[in-house]
Every structure is written in C-alpha cells, then in structure tokens.
Amino acid sequence: MDSSSSVTSRSSTVPELPGFYYDPEKNRYFRLLPGNNNCNPLTKESIRQREMESKRLRLLEEDRQRKKAIRTGLNSLFLHQKRQLGLLSSTSYCRRVHELKVNCMQRQKVEIRSPPDFFDSTSANPFQLLLADTACETVFTVNAADRGQCKYGIIKLDSLWNDHLQVDMCDNFNFTNHKINAACWVSVTHPDSHLLLCLMGIANTPGSSGLLPVSQFSNFSEDVLVYLFLSLAVQSRMLCSVKIPMAWSCAWGLNPQVGSCFSTGSTRRVYVTNIVTGLTQTFSTESDVLAQQFATRTPVLYNGCRSGEIFSIDIRQHAKKRCRRKRVCFFHNSAVTSLKILQDENYVMAADMAGKIKLWDLRTRKCVKQYEGHNNQYAHLPLHVNEEAGLLLAVGQDCYTRIWSLQDSQLLRTIPSPYPASKDSIPNVAFSSHLGGRRGVPGLLMAVKQDLFYFSYNTDTWCEH
Incomplete structure (x- = not known):
C-alpha cells in the first residue's frame, strides 16, 4: 500500500469533530477559522483546494508513466488473435484499438x-x-x-x-x-x-x-x-x-x-x-x-x-x-x-x-x-x-x-x-x-x-x- 492510500485510510477512520479539521500527516486536529481577516486561514475551501491540487499532481505523474490499459486482459496480441479467428468484426476491432491507444496518449505542447x-x-x-x-x-x-x-x-x-x-x-x-x-x-x-x-x-x-x-x-x-x-x-x-x-x-x-x-x-x-x-x-x-x-x-x-x-x-x-x-x-x-x-x-x-x-x-x-x-x-x-x-x-x-x-x-x-x-x-x-x-x-x-x-x-x- 502506498503512502497516499494509507493516509486516506487513516483519515477515514478518524471521527469528525464540528469546527475542527483532522490533518492525517500531522496526526492531530486543527480549528477551522472563518477566513475573514486571516493571512493564512485554515478553511474548508482551502483544505479542499489543497487536496485537489495534491491529487492533480499525483495523476500528472501517473500520466507521464502511463503504459497500461484499463481493461484487464485487453492487449494488442489478444485483439489480433480474435480478429484472425473471426471473433471480432472490423468495427469492434477498430473500437478496441482506440480504447488501447487513448490510454497511452502522451501530452505534448x-x-x-x-x-x-x-x-x-x-x-x-x-x-x-x-x-x-x-x-x-x-x-x-x-x-x-x-x-x-x-x-x-x-x-x-x-x-x-x-x-x-x-x-x-x-x-x-x-x-x-x-x-x-x-x-x-x-x-x-x-x-x-x-x-x-x-x-x-x-x-x-x-x-x-x-x-x-x-x-x-x-x-x-x-x-x-x-x-x-x-x-x-x-x-x-x-x-x-x-x-x-x-x-x-x-x-x-x-x-x-x-x-x-x-x-x-x-x-x-x-x-x-x-x-x-x-x-x-x-x-x-x-x-x-x-x-x-x-x-x-x-x-x-x-x-x-x-x-x-x-x-x-x-x-x-x-x-x-x-x-x-x-x-x-x-x-x-x-x-x-x-x-x-x-x-x-x-x-x-x-x-x-x-x-x-x-x-x-x-x-x-x-x-x-x-x-x-x-x-x-x-x-x-x-x-x-x-x-x-x-x-x-x-x-x-x-x-x-x-x-x-x-x-x-x-x-x-x-x-x-x-x-x-x-x-x-x-x-x-x-x-x-x-x-x-x-x-x-x-x-x-x-x-x-x-x-x-x-x-x-x-x-x-x-x-x-
């Protein structure tokens, strides 16, 4: 289990207290501030944005190393064999190939x-x-x-x-x-x-x-x-x-x-x-x-x-x-x-x-x-x-x-x-x-x-x- 999943599992078992936020990294509760005149307020919105940004950065890193398709057992050799045996129509074969390819698309500017x-x-x-x-x-x-x-x-x-x-x-x-x-x-x-x-x-x-x-x-x-x-x-x-x-x-x-x-x-x-x-x-x-x-x-x-x-x-x-x-x-x-x-x-x-x-x-x-x-x-x-x-x-x-x-x-x-x-x-x-x-x-x-x-x-x- 990686560190992100272990942190998520720990935070899900901790009880929620009204007006407080539990930080799984520091393993303690912090009071939620109203966010009116605070330079660095700890608010629900700032917490949510921080979590979203952390998730985005993790997915970007996974995307750079992406080499696998989502469907289990679906690969090029399997598709080619089924096509040769007549078990896949040309339309179905084309669509399956597209499914494989979109999972490997790499971003370029x-x-x-x-x-x-x-x-x-x-x-x-x-x-x-x-x-x-x-x-x-x-x-x-x-x-x-x-x-x-x-x-x-x-x-x-x-x-x-x-x-x-x-x-x-x-x-x-x-x-x-x-x-x-x-x-x-x-x-x-x-x-x-x-x-x-x-x-x-x-x-x-x-x-x-x-x-x-x-x-x-x-x-x-x-x-x-x-x-x-x-x-x-x-x-x-x-x-x-x-x-x-x-x-x-x-x-x-x-x-x-x-x-x-x-x-x-x-x-x-x-x-x-x-x-x-x-x-x-x-x-x-x-x-x-x-x-x-x-x-x-x-x-x-x-x-x-x-x-x-x-x-x-x-x-x-x-x-x-x-x-x-x-x-x-x-x-x-x-x-x-x-x-x-x-x-x-x-x-x-x-x-x-x-x-x-x-x-x-x-x-x-x-x-x-x-x-x-x-x-x-x-x-x-x-x-x-x-x-x-x-x-x-x-x-x-x-x-x-x-x-x-x-x-x-x-x-x-x-x-x-x-x-x-x-x-x-x-x-x-x-x-x-x-x-x-x-x-x-x-x-x-x-x-x-x-x-x-x-x-x-x-x-x-x-x-x-």
Whole structure:
C-alpha cells in the first residue's frame, strides 16, 4: 500500500469533530477559522483546494508513466488473435484499438505561430472556446482579450502531424465586445463555409445570432486602417443576423427540408430562421434553451432546457400550433447543457448540470445507459461523441477530461489538467480519428489558458496489461 492510500485510510477512520479539521500527516486536529481577516486561514475551501491540487499532481505523474490499459486482459496480441479467428468484426476491432491507444496518449505542447498583432500577443490570450470543423483540418477559437473583448479566429491543423508540433493562426483574426455564447460550423456554399455565432447582449445592445463567412479569415495583407475598420463590429458582418435578447445555443439544419435554416435557443424561446427568405419563426418554451441539435433524416430540432426538459420540434409545422409542437419530451433532473444525436438517430446523448450523462432511447423515452464520473455543478459544458472510434469525451468543472467507451459506458481514462483547477482554466478539447485532415492521425487537442496541447496516439508501442 502506498503512502497516499494509507493516509486516506487513516483519515477515514478518524471521527469528525464540528469546527475542527483532522490533518492525517500531522496526526492531530486543527480549528477551522472563518477566513475573514486571516493571512493564512485554515478553511474548508482551502483544505479542499489543497487536496485537489495534491491529487492533480499525483495523476500528472501517473500520466507521464502511463503504459497500461484499463481493461484487464485487453492487449494488442489478444485483439489480433480474435480478429484472425473471426471473433471480432472490423468495427469492434477498430473500437478496441482506440480504447488501447487513448490510454497511452502522451501530452505534448503545441507552438502557435501567429501573425504580427497590432493589439496584443496571441499567446497571452486564454482560450475560451475550441471548435473543430467536420474534417478536423481547422479549429475556430475564441480567446479572452483586454478590456472585456473577445478575440476570435481560425487555426490550421495541417502541420500538426509533422515532427515539430506547430499550428498556424490565420492573419485576419477579429475582436468583439460581445461574449460568444455558442458556435457551430455551417455548410452553405460548400462544407464548413460559414460559422454560426451566438452573441450575448451588452448594455443597451441586444444579443444576436447569424452566419459569418469563413473566407474572411483567409490569409491576406491589408492596410492597417482597413483592418481596424473590419474589426470594429462583428454583428455588422453577419449574414442573416437575428437580434434576440439572449442567445444560449445554436444549431444548423442538416435535413434537406430545413437545409437553409438555423435555430437559436434563447430565454423561453426558440428562433428558427430561413437564410433564403429571411423569415424567422418563434416557438415559445417553458424554460431557457441551453442546447440544440437538428436531426439529419427528419426535419426535427431537439432542444435541452434549463428546467431539465428535452423536447423536439417539427420545423414543418407552424409555430402557432402549440398543441402539436412537442413530438418527444422527457426530463433530466437538472439543466441540460449539451445534446448529441447519434448516427442511428434513435438515440440522443445528454449532459446536465448535475454531472449526469445519459443515453436516451427516443422510441421508448427511457435512459438506456449512464456514463459515470462527469463533474458539473453549474457550467455550460459540451459533450464530444466520436462514433467511429466508439468514444465519448467530456471536460468536467473540476478541469479533468474524461473518456468513456461509447458502447458499454466504461470510464477509460481521466486526464488531469496541466494547470491547477479554477473557473478560468477549464480545458476545451477536440478529438478526431483524423486530427489535421486526411493525413492526420487520431489524437486529442486540448486548449488550457493560453496554451495548446496535443495528445497523440503512441505509435511506437502498444499498451499491454
């Protein structure tokens, strides 16, 4: 038994005394101080932070020496033998290989090569959002800037697979005073040709949602005055922009019948806008809509609410027909923060602010699987589903990135953050089987504070158990 486990076992057997804290290292009780005017107060919060930091440092050290898979008896030789005997399908074999590989991913820091900036250094701006396109060739990033501004731009990943881990930021990055609450990639003229952004209102300026052409981020040289003029107001450059009081979520129509529509989740409202006609339908809801996604096979929009309700809307019906509005309706016990419809489209994955991640069968409206270990109390955190690799990823409010097996819901790996846990250091991640495009390899991209990290599959050795 190691020292950390022995300390934990000793502290668990010591009785709790109100107003006192037992220190297992010093083997004595200490009085808990209120923490008002004390230079070094011993409070429950400081104790909890110290324990969390100790755990993070221990897990970081374990991660540096990680060589084994979680599942007992699962190794490369075992998988290869079963594949040769015909006991594993190609899909199952691929997913098992991914399970082995994610357990051996090693963290490497990525250099961000940015153009000269007239305002501040790109490397000094902490990341607030990381959103990979369909092919995972580029990522849309939002960074915090000075004076309450947000800085957003495009980072190219085509050089990520080279020996020197470097990525390039496009020349034309922009600034806005509005917080970007949500974003998604949109295919209007060609795949991932636009970005759909939701902007929070400030002061007397209302929020808005609209399309932003990705072409404006292309590398080009401009006169400084023209550059400054283009960077003044993001709302003025949006296509088919809709002004709304508060924009919490957004989604792009994937079905051909709603292929020219996007939706915005707002305060007790759902707005569906047709970019061809410019018309917007408004659907009333009983709660704020924090998560949205369109189905592909049917013109149906799924919504997750602050009340915990998940319901669907058939976009073909008129908004005033309230009695026919909700086709599917079920509930979580807390606010729903993320929705992901699986390729089968009979299942939807949902995460909430109680830290619950559930897989729902839309036909029976019952939870069929639950993924344990996620941590969330109040943050708006996304889910990342990769069905090709059979993996589910989520970053918790405790700043740990967790990876589950999509098929049997087993927790495969918990990745600690390279920085101490805080509200402004929750990682943003992107996972792909082809990170960096066609020539890319599977891996995880993680943005924490102002740094970018790459977790690559270990191609030299296989994980053994």
